[in-house]
Amino acid sequence: MKKRVIKTIFDELQRDFVLEKPKDLSFGHYATPIAFSLAKELKQSPMLIAEEICKKFENNPIFKEVSSLKGYVNFRLSEDFLNEYATYAIKNENEFAKDTRDESILLEYVSANPTGPLHIGHARGAVIGDSLYRIGKHLGYDITSEYYINDAGNQIYLLGLSIYLAGRENILHVEVTWPDEFYRGEYIVDLAQEASEELGSDVFKDESNIELLSSWGKEKMIELIKSNLADLGIEFENFVSEKSLYDKWEDSFIKLQKSDKTYVKDGKTWIRSSDLGDEKDRVVVREDGRATYLAGDIIYHDNKYQRNFDRYINIWGADHHGYIARVKAAINFLGYDETKLEVILAQMVSLLKGGEPYKMSKRAGNFILMSDVVNDVGSDALRFVFLSKKSDTHLEFDVDMFKQEDSSNPIFYINYAHARINQVFAKSGKTIDEIVHVKLENLSEEAANLLYTALLLPEVLEDSFHSYQVQKLTEYLKNLAALLHKFYNENRVVGEVNEEKYLKLFAMVGVSLRVGLSLIGIKAKEKM
RNA sequence: GCGCCCGUAGCUCAAUUGGAUAGAGCAACGGACUUCGGAUCCGUAGGUUGUAGGUUCGACUCCUGUCGGGCGCACCA
Numbered sequence: 001m002k003k004r005v006i007k008t009i010f011d012e013l014q015r016d017f018v019l020e021k022p023k024d025l026s027f028g029h030y031a032t033p034i035a036f037s038l039a040k041e042l043k044q045s046p047m048l049i050a051e052e053i054c055k056k057f058e059n060n061p062i063f064k065e066v067s068s069l070k071g072y073v074n075f076r077l078s079e080d081f082l083n084e085y086a087t088y089a090i091k092n093e094n095e096f097a098k099d100t101r102d103e104s105i106l107l108e109y110v111s112a113n114p115t116g117p118l119h120i121g122h123a124r125g126a127v128i129g130d131s132l133y134r135i136g137k138h139l140g141y142d143i144t145s146e147y148y149i150n151d152a153g154n155q156i157y158l159l160g161l162s163i164y165l166a167g168r169e170n171i172l173h174v175e176v177t178w179p180d181e182f183y184r185g186e187y188i189v190d191l192a193q194e195a196s197e198e199l200g201s202d203v204f205k206d207e208s209n210i211e212l213l214s215s216w217g218k219e220k221m222i223e224l225i226k227s228n229l230a231d232l233g234i235e236f237e238n239f240v241s242e243k244s245l246y247d248k249w250e251d252s253f254i255k256l257q258k259s260d261k262t263y264v265k266d267g268k269t270w271i272r273s274s275d276l277g278d279e280k281d282r283v284v285v286r287e288d289g290r291a292t293y294l295a296g297d298i299i300y301h302d303n304k305y306q307r308n309f310d311r312y313i314n315i316w317g318a319d320h321h322g323y324i325a326r327v328k329a330a331i332n333f334l335g336y337d338e339t340k341l342e343v344i345l346a347q348m349v350s351l352l353k354g355g356e357p358y359k360m361s362k363r364a365g366n367f368i369l370m371s372d373v374v375n376d377v378g379s380d381a382l383r384f385v386f387l388s389k390k391s392d393t394h395l396e397f398d399v400d401m402f403k404q405e406d407s408s409n410p411i412f413y414i415n416y417a418h419a420r421i422n423q424v425f426a427k428s429g430k431t432i433d434e435i436v437h438v439k440l441e442n443l444s445e446e447a448a449n450l451l452y453t454a455l456l457l458p459e460v461l462e463d464s465f466h467s468y469q470v471q472k473l474t475e476y477l478k479n480l481a482a483l484l485h486k487f488y489n490e491n492r493v494v495g496e497v498n499e500e501k502y503l504k505l506f507a508m509v510g511v512s513l514r515v516g517l518s519l520i521g522i523k524a525k526e527k528m
Numbered sequence: 529g530c531g532c533c534c535g536u537a538g539c540u541c542a543a544u545u546g547g548a549u550a551g552a553g554c555a556a557c558g559g560a561c562u563u564c565g566g567a568u569c570c571g572u573a574g575g576u577u578g579u580a581g582g583u584u585c586g587a588c589u590c591c592u593g594u595c596g597g598g599c600g601c602a603c604c605a
Contacts (some may be wrong), residue, residue: 031548283602471542
């Protein structure tokens with residue numbers, strides 16, 4: 001809709017302009033402050049310029065009215081245009097708000113270490129990533145979702161060691177001395193139990209089996225993580241193993257050295273990341289020849305760029321922000337355009353329940369387990385709240401809010417609006433096919449506004465995706481639901497003269513609610 | 529100490545990325561047809577956008593300082 005409007009205006013004015021939605025719908029459906037910028041060039045008052053512009057659109061069929069106010073030019077769409085658009089959307093729900101474009105994107109998110117279950121901090125990045133993925137696909141991007149498995153470092157050894165020691169203590173019942181660093185939490189004991197059943201208790205006999213326990217435990221944890229994600233409706237296209245890439249280190253390392261941005265000092269190899277905004281240079285190869293953690297990310301990003309996407313998006317926890325500069329520097333040194341990588345940071349989350357801090361899971365070693373919260377409030381509610389706030393704000397919320405069955409619970413409120421639409425159709429005894437060709441005309445202001453708002457979904461999706469701010473979509477859905485409830489309260493539908501028109505209007509609202517919810521991973525409820 | 533993020537109604541958050549009178553929900557108070565589902569709706573009240581300057585036709589938004597909170601400052605991952 002917006003695209004069509006922009007094109008129409010551009011054809012007439014032949015210059016770029018800002019098109020926005022007026023704060024107050026009574027001004028019109030779209031507005032532009034272009035007269036203010038022209039005022040300077042033309043040395044005329046913005047008001048006069050705005051009036052001149054209006055005249056150019058007097059007989060344009062897509063506008064009902066174009067008027068000027070205080071220098072703004074306001075556009076009101078014609079009913080014909082809105083009606084035609086709604087008819088199309090209702091008949092082609094699966095195509096509504098879809099688009100095609102020629103850009104490939106690699107979207108990486110979650111990528112939690114396979115050393116334990118997912119905790120609540122992971123969930124925010126997970127649902128943001130999954131929703132951007134769904135929206136991006138819908139908008140026609142060639143977008144790929146990917147999870148990077150850190151399965152090559154010391155932490156995997158520690159996982160194996162922890163299982164080994166837990167097995168000795170709890171199964172072989174021998175005394176063990178725990179090191180400073182190991183994975184705590186009862187899940188380790190459960191893993192030891194399972195290992196003993198699957199591999200035999202002999203695996204705990206001596207340290208030679210730690211490696212076996214490491215890789216066995218890692219596989220178990222990947223399974224667990226996948227199942228945690230599935231509970232939130234999330235599936236990845238790709239899982240990329242750090243370990244499997246490791247034999248490519250030589251290639252990446254040679255590329256780095258060619259850049260002239262590496263040097264050897266104190267027997268270690270460094271990259272000059274401070275040349276590109278990092279706080280200091282970083283070691284990539286230690287004195288003993290082992291590569292550092294950063295090397296893993298260098299190989300991985302080398303691998304990503306070799307796959308030649310137009311754009312790369314990483315979603316990281318905010319506690320990793322210090323890492324951005326060095327990874328981007330490394331990408332640059334590898335000879336790639338590091339500006340093609342954008343990092344979205346997901347800020348910390350603090351959960352409350354009944355006003356108290358949410359209970360930590362002993363099982364997980366004093367983290368809030370993601371699966372606990374999903375079981376508690378449900379996937380839909382969790383997704384909705386995490387998507388309702390900008391990713392870079394510190395989020396705090398009380399899960400009890402999602403047990404309320406009233407308007408204080410946004411996901412309930414939206415579902416109720418959707419269910420209401422079905423209810424009205426059921427009462428009327430009419431089907432969508434019967435009313436889709438009714439012409440929407442002579443609408444009241446409220447009806448016209450509701451129709452217009454329902455048709456905004458495509459541009460809301462664009463805006464959400466381009467700014468990586470999914471809360472624009474959740475805000476929109478709340479707003480659309482509110483308008484529907486309001487309209488419903490003020491207008492009877494069934495048995496009234498406007499019945500068929502309003503049914504069509506409701507059908508359109510239903511389309512936008514369903515499609516919008518599905519793109520944040522929520523299935524709209526047919527009845528409550 | 530340095531760097532990044534955040535600071536908007538009592539609370540949780542929005543604000544078309546520099547545009548019109550800063551908006552919702554919750555909490556408080558007052559209302560609505562014996563209901564196409566009152567699981568909803570309407571109204572009242574609530575603000576010097578942390579603070580002090582600056583940039584311009586216009587600033588919650590950009591710049592500088594400052595205060596408060598979070599996170600990070602590995603040859604760990």
